[in-house]
Amino acid sequence: MSFLRGSANYVWCTTSVLGKGATGAVFQGVNKHNGETVAVKTFNQLSHMRPQEVQMREFEVLQKVKHENIVKLLAIEEEQEGRGKVIVMELCTGGSLFNLLDDPENNFGLDEDEWVLVLSHLSAGMNHLRDNNLVHRDLKPGNIMKFIKDDGTIVYKLTDFGAARELQDDQQFVSLYGTEEYLHPDMYERAVLRKPVGKTFGATVDLWSIGVTLYHVATGNLPFRPFGGRRNKETMYHITTKKASGVISGVQTSDNGPIQWNKELPSTCLLSAGIKKHITPLLAGLLEVNPEKMWTFDQFFSEVTRILNKKKLHIFYMNKLSELRVYLDKEERLENFQHLLLEQTGVDPAKQLLLFQSNFLTHSVEPVTPGTSYPDTSQNEPIVLFSKENNNITLGIEKEVPSFPALPNLVSVENDATLAKSACAVGYAYRRKIEAYSRCSEVIDKAVKMLVEVISTQLEKLLEISEKCKALTKITESQMSFFNASHLSHLRIIEVFSRNEHESIEDWKKRVDELVRDDLVRFQGYRKQLHDLFPAIEQLNKRYVLEHHLIREWKEVTREINNISPCAIKGKTYVGKLKESWQHLLRDRASRTLTYNDEQFHILEKIKMQETIRILADLLQKECQPVVNQLTEVLADWFKMAQTTFLQTEILHKDITKYEDEIETFSVAVKTSQDRYESLLDEVLTNVKEEQNADFELEKQKMLLLQHITANGNKNPNHDTENHTTNHTNNSNDPGKSKLNENKVQIRRALRSILTTQDEVWGIMNENSRLIEQFGQLAVASSSMDHNSSQILAEIDDTLENYGSH
């Protein structure tokens, strides 16, 4: 008998079966002309019994659709020997999602990235069908194919349009298609329970099937599971129709037993809490029996688009040593991100210390950066989250690894394959755990180094600021001593030229004294503050920057701890061995009876499996687990020290920047005081001048009177004084006149001296202001560009030198 069959352009071998279904079989074939490998769908007798119109539908639909996520039709040809039409399609070498779920690796569902890919491609393919007014009516994992491109990228594609048909909007159909576990309850009622209800069905039945498919692919299990499976059809119907809104699974674990309803995805599945948050409502919307509440296609497509447009972020939460994921929308900002972290960790946003690539996360993102513009992260390069208020480190509540089943010595061809499959599934769970531990140990090391780096950079900045403050304080101190010195000299000068008892002078003295004293007192306070801060900063710098205490300590405490990175590769190797054994036992099951020799190999395979299981268990329990426990312990101690240092640095940073602001403000305030002082000084000088003028007038009057008496005896005291005055003024030998001239010279000299002192002081003040401004610019420069601290200090020194020479 020949296994080779063919059509005009293709040939296939009936031994190369890709899959079999109700209507026929699909074989791997080849193009006779160019050798291209293809999939050929042939139809069985049963399918030929369908009405011609129905048989033609699959061809028509396939000819109509053209989309990356729908299997491409290559040809429809007549099979030789009049066996009927065949459909030639592109070959999907990755098999169907059903095949993937049958792999023990996916026993608990697909991993998150793969699941999201399925969601994306399934919804894109469905969207194309909707655009063409087509209903598929048989959506299930077996009809979603995995196509692997030449570059290794994966594309999921919809196939099997045997049940599909055109259905205009709002149009209904009555025929029954589909696979019962994935059927909408209304169709299930008619097709499976055979109840003659006069219901018609709309395109939304596909949505229910998508919901069941997505749940299945996410968890490895069907969402609605009556005890006994397909046999228990009434319970199946009961589960799907009686479930409350929001419930996404119902499981009966004993005969006639209660149904366990669940609104959440199981903890065994490989999806993160971050993605579950978004897909659970989606599943609930699809698995909704109430037509009022069930989602529409538009709702489904827009929600899927929303999920797919999110940015995925990997986070490593140090206090619990757990890997997290957060999905961010474009509209979401840092605040939302931190809130999502709060939901998953309980760490208040104010207490979250977020690091990324050896810096604060805020170095890479602004508070207003859109969520989708966050930097790319991965499990190995995550954002690291530390809690600032909690210095405990514990291994988070971990996913339990399931136990390996016992493999009995007795040979049972049927049972052995099943047991081997579940042992292999557990093996994969072990492998994932081993990988997670190995990643954890690597990320811990990276996170420790990140924190050390951040602390060290902070301390260096702290030192830089405090050096700047020191210089600023020194300048202000000089500013203050000049102020004080010039004040004292003013006092002395004023005392010489004024009558001390004069009220306005007394008042002036009081006011300027207060002014100067207040500034001096305030300045003393500042100096003390800096005096307290600076040694603490210097000490921390010495210990953690110069002496690298934190990293040295970490190296010391982890010196004896083994590196478990190679365990991940070993885990992969051993689980591969388990899979090979399972496949061997599966082949044995297919051959049903074993020869004596086959039986011996079968027994050997089980012994081999037991040995592999032991090695895998040891790898996890004896190699990885103790190392992670040890790491947790040493990390807990180390983190207490690192966290204290970090908090100290943070407090000192707050204090020193506050000080910096204050001393800058004070320096400006001193300038204002000096302005005020100047106006007070002007005021008092005017008073002194007036006093001198009054004395001069009095003296002059006295002289005139004396002259008058001398010249005219005791005659008329009201003699022509004007004339006398004129004479008196012109007479250089007059003693009164010379006295007055002397006074004038003295006053002029005194005033000149005051003004010169004043000028000098203001010159210095101006120079100070200029220096302060220069320091301000240096500060700006140091913060805006990545200024080297020693360069800044050199500039400060230069400025100080200039200042000194002044």
Ligand SMILES: Nc1ncnc2c1ncn2[C@@H]1O[C@H](COP(=O)(O)OP(=O)(O)OP(=O)(O)O)[C@@H](O)[C@H]1O
């Ligand atoms: N293009 C393809 N490439 C590789 N394998 C394919 C392809 N198309 C179908 N298959 C395999 O063949 C199986 C049967 O194909 P298909 O679903 O079209 O047949 P069916 O008789 O309509 O099945 P069902 O009874 O499940 O509806 C699929 O489940 C899949 O495993």
